[in-house]
Amino acid sequence: MSPSPRLEIFAVDGIGEVRPGDDLVGLLVDAKPKLKDGDVLVVTQKVVSKAEAQLVPIDPGDPQSKARIVDGESVRVLRRRGEMVISETRHGFVCANAGVDLSNVTAGWAALLPEDPDRSARRLRDGLRGRMSVDVAVIISDTFGRPWRRGLTDVAIGCAGIKPIVDLRGTADANGYELQVTEVCVVDELASAAEMVMGKATGLCAAVVRGVDPTWLGRGEVVTEVVRPAAEDLFR
Amino acid sequence: MSPSPRLEIFAVDGIGEVRPGDDLVGLLVDAKPKLKDGDVLVVTQKVVSKAEAQLVPIDPGDPQSKARIVDGESVRVLRRRGEMVISETRHGFVCANAGVDLSNVTAGWAALLPEDPDRSARRLRDGLRGRMSVDVAVIISDTFGRPWRRGLTDVAIGCAGIKPIVDLRGTADANGYELQVTEVCVVDELASAAEMVMGKATGLCAAVVRGVDPTWLGRGEVVTEVVRPAAEDLFR
Numbered sequence: 079m080s081p082s083p084r085l086e087i088f089a090v091d092g093i094g095e096v097r098p099g100d101d102l103v104g105l106l107v108d109a110k111p112k113l114k115d116g117d118v119l120v121v122t123q124k125v126v127s128k129a130e131a132q133l134v135p136i137d138p139g140d141p142q143s144k145a146r147i148v149d150g151e152s153v154r155v156l157r158r159r160g161e162m163v164i165s166e167t168r169h170g171f172v173c174a175n176a177g178v179d180l181s182n183v184t185a186g187w188a189a190l191l192p193e194d195p196d197r198s199a200r201r202l203r204d205g206l207r208g209r210m211s212v213d214v215a216v217i218i219s220d221t222f223g224r225p226w227r228r229g230l231t232d233v234a235i236g237c238a239g240i241k242p243i244v245d246l247r248g249t250a251d252a253n254g255y256e257l258q259v260t261e262v263c264v265v266d267e268l269a270s271a272a273e274m275v276m277g278k279a280t281g282l283c284a285a286v287v288r289g290v291d292p293t294w295l296g297r298g299e300v301v302t303e304v305v306r307p308a309a310e311d312l313f314r
Numbered sequence: 315m316s317p318s319p320r321l322e323i324f325a326v327d328g329i330g331e332v333r334p335g336d337d338l339v340g341l342l343v344d345a346k347p348k349l350k351d352g353d354v355l356v357v358t359q360k361v362v363s364k365a366e367a368q369l370v371p372i373d374p375g376d377p378q379s380k381a382r383i384v385d386g387e388s389v390r391v392l393r394r395r396g397e398m399v400i401s402e403t404r405h406g407f408v409c410a411n412a413g414v415d416l417s418n419v420t421a422g423w424a425a426l427l428p429e430d431p432d433r434s435a436r437r438l439r440d441g442l443r444g445r446m447s448v449d450v451a452v453i454i455s456d457t458f459g460r461p462w463r464r465g466l467t468d469v470a471i472g473c474a475g476i477k478p479i480v481d482l483r484g485t486a487d488a489n490g491y492e493l494q495v496t497e498v499c500v501v502d503e504l505a506s507a508a509e510m511v512m513g514k515a516t517g518l519c520a521a522v523v524r525g526v527d528p529t530w531l532g533r534g535e536v537v538t539e540v541v542r543p544a545a546e547d548l549f550r
Contacts, residue, residue: 083324083325083510083511084322084323084324084511085321085322085323085324085507085510085511086320086321086322086323087320087321087322087323087507088319088320088321089319156548157548157549159548164548171462172461172462181496221496221498224460224461225408225460225461225542225547225548225549225550226407226408226541226542226547226549226550227469227499227502227540227541227542228479228497228499228539228540228541228542229478229479229497229498229499229500229502229540230496230497230498230499231498231499231502231503231506232503233463242465243464243465260417260457260466261464261465261466262457262465262466262467262509263463263464263465263466263467264465264510266463266465266467266506267467267468267506267507267509267510268510270467270502270503270506270507271321271323271503271506271507271510273498273503274319274321274500274503274504274507274526274527275319275320275321290510291510303464304463304464304465305462305463305464306461306462306463306464311461311462312392312393312395312400312461313393313461313462313549314461314462
């Protein structure tokens, strides 16, 4: 048995306000994050959306203004209650208000999800490799609710350089029996772990997870591998 | 702004096979975990259920045997597909097969969820305080699937000494706007983080998370605070 792993998780300080069109790789490099090969860098959706100018104007005086944006970002509405909509986005994510968010955004603007969050993650990863000569995995995280349980947790909406789901099916358990289903969504667990050092109101938007199992690293995408196709979903 | 936090996560080695009636506090103490006040100890459901003798005989030759146990542990069935049942347990958890599990259990037996996982957590916490003079929070974790996303993640099914949901509603965001909904389920994020150092097949059943925000510590229960009552649930 290999020695049990140890994870370290810490935020990247010193990234200021991100504005539309900003070079997010440059802001990350300037923050001088202490990155090592094999680290996982988790970056929150909000700053990725801002840097990619995924912002649309919203009329704060018109209550229908946000509803129209949410409708435009939704391909299917699952539930409505009051102003809250649970819908499916073009990417296949099921979340509140199609991921449209007004918090931590300049008044009069709403942030949309990145167009292709896996591509966003690949660009950050490639950019950091090019400018810091460091080989890290990147996860773009967002804060989602879920059925049946109160409270929000962070999940991955995009990734690069890491397999999102680690398949332990068929690995013998400690009694020698075959495990039947143990496909662990490690990118969601990493996003959740990173959220705990970033908080919501402190302006931190990136965190490093050090010590992940190197066998998790490799090619992978959230949209094609984590999003459950409607045909195999029991709740859509 | 306070300095950004740093989390450390490591497994507790040296806890052997747990058998019905075992003193789990004693096994934990004997493993000499390097616990400090303010740490969060995450313990997997399987060993808690074993120590509490939450085991029932199952006939491996009778395919209906497990189905009968799952039915007995369910108060409401949400979905069925083939042999898989998504149901609600007496505690209010919605999960596959009502949490009944055959992996890592002696052949001929199935493990049920603890009768009252928050009580289990309190007993572990009190026992460790009594025998190691250390004040830690305890989370009992289990591995659940979820709708819309592939892969499993660990969540908390019981806790003690920690508030399961940290309410940041009303805290000003970095732009001075009021955040509307940021109730973060930190016990689920902690369970997920701990899962990454335990794996599924290595016999590790406990992990320590060090460095959590001390304001999260306090009284709390998963069943009364995290389980979403059916009346406010859009997916039940």
